[in-house]
Amino acid sequence: MSNQQSADTQPIQLRVDATDIARAIFWTAQSLSVRGYEDRIVLTLAKWLPAYHAPRGAIDRLAGLRFQAGGTDCRWHRDPDNPFHLIVELPAGAERLDIALQSLSPTESNQGRIMVSDEILRFHWEECLLYPADAPIDTIMVEPVLRLPEGWEWACALDAAREETNGSDVSVLHFGVVDVRTLIDSPVLAGIHAHRETLDQDIELLIVADRADLLPQGRDELECHRRLVAEADALFGRRPFGKYHFLMACSDQIGRMGLEHECCSEEGVRATYFSNWASSTTERDLLPHEFVHAWVGKYRVPAGNFQPDFSRMTNELMWVYEGLTQYYGHVLAARCGLISAELTLQAFALIFATYDERPGRSWRPLGDTDNDPIFTARESQPWQSWQRSEDYYSEGLLMWMEVDVTIRQASGGTRSLDDLMRRFFAPPQADGQGKRLHPRPYDRADLIAALRDVQDHDWEAFFAERVDKVTPHAPYAGIEKGGYRMVWSDRPSGWLADDQSHHSYFDFSYSLGLKMGLNAKVIDVLWDGPAFAAGVVKGMRVLSVGGTTYSHAAMQDAIDSCADGGGTIELVVERLDRVKTLSLHCPVGQRYPWLKAAEDSPRLLDAILEPLFKSSAA
The missing domain is CATH 1.10.390.10 (Neutral Protease Domain 2)
Structure with a gap:
């Protein structure tokens, strides 16, 4: 059998229907030339995604796979040594292979990052695209088409898109032919409630939100983002891209994230990022971080991160x-x-x-x-x-x-x-x-x-x-x-106070060696610290502090009582189905870091x- 690469340069036809937002399913149809292949072709899904720094390709989300050549169903099986490789048997004389599949996006957070809600969707092409495993990704061309719900605002770094509507409920976006590397580096953000801000003639910020009132209402916050572009230009001097898109979702439904790409970046922040500007301080380095990646990580890239395909990286x-x-x-x-x-x-x-x-x-x-x-x-x-x-x-x-x-x-x-x-x-x-x-x-x-x-x-x-x-x-x-x-x-800095409020935790790391989260739950324990020595572990729930029902304030009061020479704090804790009492030696009072x-x-x-x-x- 042979999986010899075809000399045919016809692009893969890729058509994705992203209108099934109620079920978060991306319905996909592909067609590719198989001229030059003998009796089989090995297809792959992108395995190692650079921005994830790990082999996190969404092979687990593919379902409903069906392969046809000339109207005949083709048998397929997975390579036991590489489950990202699908080996498709081709009938004699086959010229094109048609593929139907679905990518099943998570519907709750324990399945992975939520990418689709009734108001917002993030779409990553690599979750739907199968391509020949034997060719460099820069030589495999794709002609992508994407259907979105009618009226949704959208942005993508791909060039030459034209939009058509069918007069009812969908928009169809036709993009120009691109190579696999470029396509996979060009996600799409779309939403009902949107604000589009031009930061300069070549850089755009698309903001989508769970509700319209969560979009920016004033100019001051947006002006900071405009100055971000100016400061980056002053720092680097020259840009490695032509056009650039910030793809920003303000949402408590879509998963929070930050992902860098060559000509765009994805930012997922809390729904109140703009509407409660004063409380979002510790999220505001996200857009600068991802923007810097256009130079550091995407244009200048460590050699091990830049490979001829997505099968391996270092x-x-x-x-x-x-x-x-x-x-x-x-x-x-x-x-x-x-x-x-x-x-x-x-x-x-x-x-x-x-x-x-x-x-x-x-x-x-x-x-x-x-x-x-x-x-x-x-x-x-x-x-x-x-x-x-x-x-x-x-x-x-x-x-x-x-x-x-x-x-x-x-x-x-x-x-x-x-x-x-x-x-x-x-x-x-x-x-x-x-x-x-x-x-x-x-x-x-x-x-x-x-x-x-x-x-x-x-x-x-x-x-x-x-x-x-x-x-x-x-x-x-x-x-x-x-x-x-x-x-x-003995008091948290403004930065730490903002972060604690924004992310719903309290940091006792520098006195007791633990952090507390919602519902009196221990979310981190410092190895070899006082809480560690007493037997506290991550995931415990603290029922009481010194005989008082747990609250952050009660814990602070208990730590304050140890400020002069140390002392002991008694905790009643619950883990799995057991309740027990632990005694913690607290060597100091409340303690928080500052610079002077x-x-x-x-x-x-x-x-x-x-x-x-x-x-x-x-």
Whole structure:
């Protein structure tokens, strides 16, 4: 048998009906040429999706598979060594293969991220597309068509779409022919309640919401997003894309998310992101983070992440891909006014305290956490502080902050990490602007060489110490040399208070070593902390504190009673079908991290958070 690639260049015809929103089913029909194949063709669904950093292809959602050639049903079976490969037997002389299938989107959160509601849908082409497994994805062409409910606003990064209506209840979108890589990198967002904002002539923000009153009502919030584009331009200098779309859903029905793509990004935030602007502070670094990925991760991509197909990838350099992006997500949020500089410094304090007190750093180096998305599937872990969990994001932030401060100090303020962003992650001047550019892979040696060009320093040893080795503490030099120092207070910072309110938890990590969530449930326990020593585990429900029915306030009062010299707190807890009493030694009172300006040091962190873009009005 042969699965020799066909020389036929006809595009795959892909037609998806996304109007069945009541049942969240995508009905799909495909047709592809099988000329040049002998008695079988091996088809595949995309397995390893770059933005997920893991093999998370939606093969489990495919159903109703039917293959026909010349009107004859074709037998098929799954490759036992690779369940993403479907082997279809072809009749003699077959020229085209017609495929019918459904992609069954989750209808409740325990099945996966909700993508479809009565008002909103997110659609990812890779969930419906089968394509030949033996050809590079950049050479396989697809002509996609998508049907949406009539009247829904939509956006997609694909070019040359034309829209037609059938006069009743659907819109049919015909897109131009694209390769598989581009198609899968171009999701669709659609909704009934929508606001479309032009941020500049080439960048658009589409906001869809559960209700019309949840859409932005004023201009101030939208102006911050417009300044985000200006600040990114001031940082990078040149764009690796022509047009760009922010695909933003404000919803408590559609799952929250952030996914980067080359010419668009997907942001899923709480329904009240705009309607209760004051309470959404700790979500506002999401759009800057995903936008930075257009340069860091999509245009300049770690070599292991850029493969000729979606059958395999590696997760090397996640501390760059995500860690550097996490840093600039916060920096740009401050520069454009989405988050104040004061709150950003408070966020840095919380990040440092979290990762410095993470016991898992005693056995596991930061670089090994690059693998976490592959084998944890981003599911909740019983002992996150000991196991570590994608620490390359925020510990990576601290490391890149140190790089930035190091460059600024060594150069006397004439250079900074911003110079690396322009020189290494932005397109060369010769590429110009206004077009979608082909990704440029790089490796660790390339990055270190580029950093050395910005500032002479032993960067290889720098990263070896912080990425490859077990280290007892999180990077602190960026804070200290940036003009600040860590201090502790008996009250939460504004950033932590906003985050606790927004995500419905209370953080007692730095006194008792645990976090409490809704319904008096323990949502995290610090390994080897006071709660750990007493036998508290994640998932327990706390019934009472010192004889008083549990509340966050009652827990705070109990901790306050231990402020002078420590004390014991008695908890009645429930786990599975057992109730028991635990005694916790509390060594201190309430304790929360802050940053305080150091009187004898230049405040370089303040300079880092200052806007780069100077408007003509200024």
